[in-house]
Amino acid sequence: MGAEAIQPAVLLVPFPAQGHVTPMLHLARALAAHGVAATVAVPDFIHRRFAAATTGRATGATTDGCGGVELASIPSGIPLAESGKDAEPPGFGAIVHAMENHMPAHLERMLLTGFRGGRVASLVVDVLASWAVPVAERCGVPAAGFWPAMLASYRAVAAIPELLGKGIISESGTPAVESNHPDNDGNDDGQDKQVIRGLRILPGQLELSAKELPWLVGDSATQKARFAFWLQTLRRARAFRSVLVNSFPAEASSNTASADDDVGVQGPRVLPVGPLMLAAGGNAERAKCEGGETRSSQENPSMWQADETCIRWLDAQPAGSVVYVSFGSWVGSIGHDKIRDLALGLESTGRPFLWALKDDPSWRAGLPCGYAERVAGRGKLVDWAPQDDVLAHEAVRCYLTHCGWNSTVEAIHHGVRMLCCPVSGDQFINCAYITRVWEVGLRLGSVISRDGVRDCIERIMDGAEGTRLKERMEALRQRVVTAEAWCLAQGNVASFVDEIKREHPLLMQIYNIL
Incomplete structure (x- = not known):
């Protein structure tokens, strides 16, 4: 059989938090339904918690029971005592250290060795797990991004260079213009809100204060560290040709910029796939579009x-x-x-x-x-x-x-x-x-x-x-939840998978030569 007859293997790498892993699993199932061998690679401390919280699961590379998707474990270097089933998940700092210093070598071995019948044809990387992008580049594996949140927050993060250039935020990411915007729903004419609105990254009625930007988490030291993390993430995200976004037409249409536009001057292609991420995919409208069956949310692994x-x-x-x-x-x-x-x-x-x-x-x-x-x-x-x-x-x-x-x-x-x-x-x-x-x-x-x-x-x-x-x-x-929304999302996934399949035979030839 030729290389064309082999299902291309796609490896998905989420940021290791429940709110990121769950939509990545939904995306993996959607990709598997379009004819790829999808595996979600999670750090060992996530994998152990899934195994502990879900009966009938074994350790190692396990099938999650939905559409042939597998779960693979990547060693994180975080001691077991700190990541057992009864322990709190590691903090942000520990996770970033593991992603940057311990996990890349293990992912590189996975990409070079291959699994599920062949080499990895594409890597789908949670934008916050950008540590995997340099690994994909070293291994010659095409990488796409996945944004598990709404398109509007992606646009806000992607606008960081412009916010810096216009002096709206400082070099450490903090607001450079003080805002009088209250935390409740009162009126306010803060200058920083007006400038943010003028950048066309958010609808005018949002009236978002610069103090509410996504990277402003914790005290000043934490904010500075997280902003540096975001700057590094943006630099790496330039390598993405496409970003699959957990968005839907009703959200995208309320943005001032079109969902089909590139984000930034040389941004990746944005493909909203949100309707496929809804809950466990158990939606009657799905059947109208693709003839699929509904699923129970019990099939979604949880850390708790x-x-x-x-x-x-x-x-x-x-x-x-x-x-x-x-x-x-x-x-x-x-x-x-x-x-x-x-x-x-x-x-x-x-x-x-x-x-x-x-x-x-x-x-x-x-x-x-x-x-x-x-x-x-x-x-x-x-x-x-x-x-x-x-x-x-x-x-x-x-x-x-x-x-x-x-x-x-x-x-x-x-x-x-x-x-x-x-x-x-x-x-x-x-x-x-x-x-x-x-x-x-x-x-x-x-x-x-x-x-x-x-x-x-x-x-x-x-x-x-x-x-x-x-x-x-x-x-x-x-x-x-309309059938039209489902079909639009399915069309975006189909377009993405078609691109992988077109490149798959060429990649197999390159791998064989190497």
Whole structure:
């Protein structure tokens, strides 16, 4: 048989966090459905946690049970004691050190040795895992990017050179122009917002403050380190010919710049594939486009063991009565005072609530004394919830969220209104879209109070404002889950795979010569 008859092998490298690995797995399944042998390569500490959290999985190169996608483990150099199933995931600094200093040599051996019947035809790299780009260049393997967040946040990051050139941010990435923009939804005429809007990277109504740019995380030293990380990422991303973006038509169309335009003067081709990333891909519209079957979210590996009693508890609640609260898998604690006021606000509503709250002192020490016992029956606290199943449940009406992109997309997919409490990173851009552009949710102020939490929940759950949010959410959801959106995303994936297949025979000849 000729090289053309062999499925080209594609290796996908996510940034090692749950919010990045999950959409990368969805992308791998979409690629596999178009005739490539897809493998997702994760660091060993992620692989071990997947194996521990998912029954029936072995260690080593394992099949994830969906469309022939495999999981491969890359040694990270992080000691087992620091990355066992009961330990917290490594911090950002430890992960960056592993990616830059330990993992490249192991990835290079994988690319040169080949697997699944042949050499690797293409590498798909999470933009935040740019450490893999120089490895691909050394091995002569074409590399494409994957951005697991919304297109708007990608444009904001890609605009860093222009923000520097116009003096909007300093060389360390901090705002060079002070903003009076408040953390709530008040009016403001801060100069930095006007300049950012003028760059055409975000819609005018976003009114994003320079203090809310994605790389401004932590204290000043942390911000400086993260900005250096982003500058290095941008330099490496120049090698991408294409970037697959976890975006959808309703998001892309609300940008001032077209989704089909290059990002930057010599930017890569941008291919939105968001509709294929929705939840576990279990969508009736998918069948209309490609005749595929729906899947259960149980087929998605997780770094944490979800508390399955959540669904039984929800089954006992009236339809549209529950407030679901979660700050995601990798957000630092919002502080004991905010946790306390949030807890008291939820209690004061008198409504049933499900709160996915890490069983960790940095989070739970902020709860009022005896809180869990006091709200038992009406309020349920769990360490980790099966989020997609929770948001799909008819009992859930409101989602109090940190506005992580995966969480945002899942809420839109299931038509659940949002109460936004962004913490860091791209969450501020996501929140601005939710509250200002799409108008499908409300934002808590930066000062969380019991009364503020109660009042916002009441506004979302009932009354004229709740009805308006429901109507806006349903209109947005219809634009996201339509067969047309699915087919557009499928067309982008097909175009990307066709390019790989065209180059595959030539690559095989080069490898054979070498």
